[in-house]
Amino acid sequence: RKEVEQDPGPFNVPEGATVAFNCTYSNSASQSFFWYRQDCRKEPKLLMSVYSSGNEDGRFTAQLNRASQYISLLIRDSKLSDSATYLCVVQGGATNKLIFGTGTLLAVQP
């Protein structure tokens, strides 16, 4: 089983739609969780951290469910500029290093 698993997509949604991505992780000792965004042919950039209580940043909401070991990202009112690959990232366990998921591709259509 992969340490971090994501649905690769692609998710094709119209502008204005709400879309949700899920990510599962295998190491129950993981401590920190993040969503990164990677545009085509660009480097990954941090989108937001994921806190235990859930957190929101504008149109983006991140949730963590430790019992089920999954993380979610909700994007409301999708924009064309949201088109990118969203990487789920988990940190912690024995090595404390960051483990990246393979990413979920989102394509927002006009």
Add this chain to the structure above:
Amino acid sequence: SAVISQKPSRDICQRGTSLTIQCQVDSQVTMMFWYRQQPGQSLTLIATANQGSEATYESGFVIDKFPISRPNLTFSTLTVSNMSPEDSSIYLCSVEDLRVGDRNTGELFFGEGSRLTVL
């Protein structure tokens, strides 16, 4: 946030040759990392570049294949040695964002990557 410059941004190389990728950061950082992103795959950590000591390699990566230098706190190189087509990938340098108190926030800043194609 750190500004990271990587070069070359891309290269096409012949099988059996070696290529050195450079990473320059605009501030002193304790930890620098080298990642690989193969087509359709996620980022895989190759090694942590330690200033003043040997790099720490992840499982599946060895120093003979990926020698790393870290002569100071702002610069590192990764060499891909004796290349084969399987080494075709994007290689990314990254650094941690260390906030006040040096608490690890988990945010990594990445260079723009070096896209390597091996024929």
